Every structure is written in C-alpha cells, then in structure tokens.
Amino acid sequence: MNLVNEEITHKVFGEGNIVEHKETIITVDFNKDIKKFVYPDAFDEFLTLNNPETAQTFKAIFLKRQQEKEALEKKREDELQIQLLEQQRKDLLKNHRIHESSQIAFWLDEDKQEDIFTDWKISTGTVQSGKNKGQPNSVARLRPNSAGLLTARAADQEETERLILGLFMVDEMFSGNLGEDGIVPTHAEYKIELTEDEAKQMLFWNYYSNKTYPDRTTWNSGKFRYYDNVWTAQILQDIIALKTDEEEINHAKKFLDYFCKMNAIDPTNIPEANGSLRLS
Known part of the structure; x- marks a missing residue:
C-alpha cells in the first residue's frame, strides 16, 4: 500500500504529509521539517493516518502483516526447537549415553490407575531394603529418548493378562541419573491413554520377553522394569x-515419528513384535 501524499498526525511533531514511501521507510514533511520513519512499525506507536477510509484499509493490511510476522516467528521458534532436539539426540548418540534398553514399564497399583492419567505424575516407588530403604528408586537409564509404559493386571488375573493402559515420552530435559525425587516427568505432548477396549488388545507380553528365559512371563515384584527401545x-x-479416531491416529503417528527420531530407529523398518506370548 503506497501512502505518498497521505496526511498523518504524529504524537510529537503534529500534522504532516507523506512525501516518499519506500519498502520499509516513509518520509514525512512536517512543514519543511523532513522526518523518516520505519514502515509500518511507526504506525503502531507514533503515526496516525488522517483519512478514515485509508486508515481502515491500512489497519486491515497492518493486521495481516502482523499475523504473518507472528506466524513466521512461531515457525522459526519451532524450527529452532527441532534443531535443538536433533542436536540433543546427536549428542546422546555421540556420547553413547543411550542404552539399548532405556525404556521403562511401570506396574500401576489398582487404586492409582485413574489418577495417573489425570496428573501424569509417575512415581518410581521406593527401595524396599538395604541402606537406601525408603529412598526413591533410581531410574538411571532414562534419557529424553525414553518412553514409559503404564501396565496393570487385576489381582485375580494371570500375569499373561497384563495390559498396556497407556504410554508417554519422558520430558525432553530429563536425565534419570540426576532425578532425586522419584518422579519421572512426562513430555508435554507425547502421551497416550488407551480406552478399556483398546487396552484389552494390547497385551504387555506380546512385546516383552526376558532374553535369558524368553518363554517366561513373570513379574513377581518391583515397581518397574527396563525393556528394549524398539x-x-x-x-x-x-x-x-x-485406533479409529483420525485425530488420535495422527497424534500416535507424531508420537512414533518423534520416538524413532530420538532413538535413531527407521520408522519404515520396524521389526514384528516377538514377545513371550508370541513365542508360545
């Protein structure tokens, strides 16, 4: 929008006339006193167009420019965040700090299963014996690449009936060897709660197996156990x-892409699950 010959009012210099308008600079004549201003920023603080119709048109254009600017800034911030995460992932791989089994499966108590999906505060439990008895369990293998499985079975169910109720990525700044409060912080975006019907189709032992005794399906004690990244x-x-809901499918796909990126896994070449139940 070219504003040459438009009359304006400046908060300090008073009435003036725009005598030149370049891409980012306008020149205003205040009765032979020539001033230059940054366009369009000056209209946000100092200048006002005197013609109401021109002012209204300019307002719409200015608003659009602001929205485009904000969108561009948001895009740049998102790209920077992606770059930071990518560098973080590379640093982890470079320094060999990603353990091949840095995922964690939790056994949820029946009385806490509802609350866990409300506040998403995952406790590691406490040490049951020895000199550290009562202290929070350490989860030293966990890093930003780690995911947590939330599993459960009823007291009257066989261990083979253990269900996956949900899962989450740990917070991208979390390091298990530095955690002292026994809480695993969850990622702000990447977490999934399964419905009751969905959980019934997600048996934990379809995926998990003990490498030494692959046919065994035992979890006698302990709040959690580690398992393979893939x-x-x-x-x-x-x-x-x-999943059948399109929005939930897209969210799970984003989750998978993020997880694979953080663990250097090719999402197009994921092997078939080969847990203990599939071996029997």
Whole structure:
C-alpha cells in the first residue's frame, strides 16, 4: 500500500504529509521539517493516518502483516526447537549415553490407575531394603529418548493378562541419573491413554520377553522394569493400527515419528513384535 501524499498526525511533531514511501521507510514533511520513519512499525506507536477510509484499509493490511510476522516467528521458534532436539539426540548418540534398553514399564497399583492419567505424575516407588530403604528408586537409564509404559493386571488375573493402559515420552530435559525425587516427568505432548477396549488388545507380553528365559512371563515384584527401545516402536505401530479416531491416529503417528527420531530407529523398518506370548 503506497501512502505518498497521505496526511498523518504524529504524537510529537503534529500534522504532516507523506512525501516518499519506500519498502520499509516513509518520509514525512512536517512543514519543511523532513522526518523518516520505519514502515509500518511507526504506525503502531507514533503515526496516525488522517483519512478514515485509508486508515481502515491500512489497519486491515497492518493486521495481516502482523499475523504473518507472528506466524513466521512461531515457525522459526519451532524450527529452532527441532534443531535443538536433533542436536540433543546427536549428542546422546555421540556420547553413547543411550542404552539399548532405556525404556521403562511401570506396574500401576489398582487404586492409582485413574489418577495417573489425570496428573501424569509417575512415581518410581521406593527401595524396599538395604541402606537406601525408603529412598526413591533410581531410574538411571532414562534419557529424553525414553518412553514409559503404564501396565496393570487385576489381582485375580494371570500375569499373561497384563495390559498396556497407556504410554508417554519422558520430558525432553530429563536425565534419570540426576532425578532425586522419584518422579519421572512426562513430555508435554507425547502421551497416550488407551480406552478399556483398546487396552484389552494390547497385551504387555506380546512385546516383552526376558532374553535369558524368553518363554517366561513373570513379574513377581518391583515397581518397574527396563525393556528394549524398539519394543516401544512396535507398540506405537500397533496402537496406530487399532485406533479409529483420525485425530488420535495422527497424534500416535507424531508420537512414533518423534520416538524413532530420538532413538535413531527407521520408522519404515520396524521389526514384528516377538514377545513371550508370541513365542508360545
């Protein structure tokens, strides 16, 4: 929008006339006193167009420019965040700080299963014996690449009936060897709660197996156990397949892409799940 010959009012210099308008600079004549201003920023603070119709048109153009500017800034921030995460992932791989089994499965108590999906505060439990008895359990393997499985079975159910109720990525700034409060912080975006019907189709032992005794399905005690990184990719892939809501499918796909990126896994080449139940 070219504003040459438009009359304006400046908060300090008073009435003036725009005598030149370049892409980012306008020149105003205040009765032979020539001033230059940054366009369009000056109209946000100092200048006002005197013609109401021109002012209204300019307002719409200015608003659009502001929205485009904000969108561009948001895009740049998002790209910077992606770059930071990518560098973080590369640093983790470079320094060999990603353990091949840096995922964690939690056994949820029946009385806490509802609350866990409300506040998403995951406790590691406490040490049951020895000199550290009563202290929070350490989860030293966990890093920003780690996911957590939330599993449960009823007291009268066989261990083979253990269900996956949900999963989450840990917070991108979390390091398990630095955690002292026994709480695993969850990622702001990447977490999934399964419905009751969905959970019934996601048996934990379809994915998990003990490498020494692959045919055994035992979890006698302990709040959590670690498992192989690729198993989370298999679980997410199956969740995507069983979901029917388009928005939930897209969210699970984003989750899988993020997880694979953080663990240097090719999302197009995820092996078939081979847990203990599939071996029997």
